[in-house]
Amino acid sequence: MLILPSRRQFLTGLGAGAGLAAATGVYAFDVEPMHRLVVTSYAPALPNWDPGLRLRVAVLADFHVCEPFMPFDRVAEIVDATNALKPDLVLLLGDYPAGKIAWRKLPLDQFARMMEDLKAPLGTHAILGNHDWWDDKAVQKARRGPPAVKGLLEARGIPVMENQALRLTKDGRPFWIAGLADQQPFEDVWTSVSYADVPRTLAAVTDSAPVILMAHEPDIFMDVPDRVSLTLAGHTHGGQVRIFGRSPAIRKIYGHDYSYGHVVQDGRHMIVSGGFGMSRIPMRFGVPPEIVLLELGQPNPAIAGA
Template identity: 50%
Template sequence: MITRRGFMKLFGGSFASFAALGSYGFAVEPLARLNVARYRLTPPGWTPGLKLRIVALADLHACEPWMPASRIVSICERANALKADVTVLLGDYASGMNLVTRYVHSSEWSKALATLEAPLGVHAVMGNHDWWEDRAAQQNGGGETFGHRALAGAGIEVHSNRAVRLEKDGFGFWLAGLEDQLALRPGKIWSRRRMTGLDDLDGTLRQVTDDAPVILLAHEPDIFATVPSRVSLTLSGHTHGGQVRFVGHSPVVPSRFGNRYAYGHIVEEDRNLIVSGGLGCSIAPIRFGVPPEIVVVDLG
């Protein structure tokens, strides 16, 4: 039988372990770590000879002290050093938390993102929090958010159900960006089923006018279930890898598919999806088992 002294030692050791894990989850992994997640693949139907490097940043959630403008600048410096052909931003620039000391204004985070460089440009889509934090856009039921305007003002192309054709070494490819799938909230009712998306996958893909490969940018990965094989690769964020992850599994994932599209490289029926673990935090400033990351994808 365990003695009182033994119980107190066990309790003290357990408490210290939980305190250490909590400190790591709140102070170390969200703030002090930055990984580079690398993927290399040649999707079905990819143009022979086309070698393309994509660097992707997702889910910054700009706020202090967790993601100040100075940290965004340092992330952009690290991204530039990875020598992308094209850099993409996958949405959620606005904070999604109340536990902040200051919200970083769109003029600040967009100025920081303006330091990104890539020969084929920097291209962006919006995320759900970029819509939810803009009361005017919610009342209007669409149009542009302050995030759209801030990025465009910083010289970054924003894709709202739009496809553009780019070229690398004489080989063409399409970059298609969807508007957010959870853009409009129904008043004060928090129900995913009631949210209205402004995405138009079919209309976006109709803008593709040749057989060059298509890369799709979509903030939420749930759209992947209906993405046709015509799309070579879908890039998403939103889930943060669950933000807390144990042995490849996240207890809570903001997706109706649970862990199916939570994180990493997913292949279904020869279709490819890569979901970034993101950079910032949403709801609560904690990360455990899924540190902030920049994604690098080498195609071909």
């Protein structure tokens, strides 16, 4: 026998559903994107890695500075949290301005000054993302770069790598960091123009030391050879909405899910950061803003067991 709910039960259920929807909305549009900050740790066993090279790397992606979604006090919080981790090296993966979701854009020269406050013995190194190009209207009009933020960061002692590689040493053991130019520099033709050049970038690597490759968009992982120990990417924001381990807003690349986290494909490794900011829709759900912390080499047991 079918028993229908009473009017009181129906209204109670309707009210509960509306309350849950409202609470979820507050969380997704305010709490998670603007107030949460997590450290996501990885201690992967990497190919072509010197096991005696222990390296602690903080990876920061997709700030998208603007008001009200990424104000400078939030940036300062991220800088302080990163410094507290005491990394050997800090890597910035691009997308510093916010783009179209910004209610008010913030000056990128002040953002660059705040990046100068990051502390790491091996320095802070950066690449550019698509929004660094798209948000620079002079660059879009001229159809050529570099975007202004590149010079602003470099004026603060932060190298911005575009198809370049740099050899560094930790405790007498060498390694390389390499940075690709952006794959989507022009907003209106982003599907057909890419400045990223993997062969040119790796041609600058002159010995067998391990290579960490920075690429803003993870799509290029298909073209990264196994000479590279680890590729780091951002861009996706983890899909901004992640449910049951899936990011429905991010398309697969030739059947591969590059939306978020540690990807292993044909023995090659990539870690995609969820980053900090947002684009298109100012919400995050199930993928809180994160600092990625890498413990490379002999793993830290506390992190390896996390």
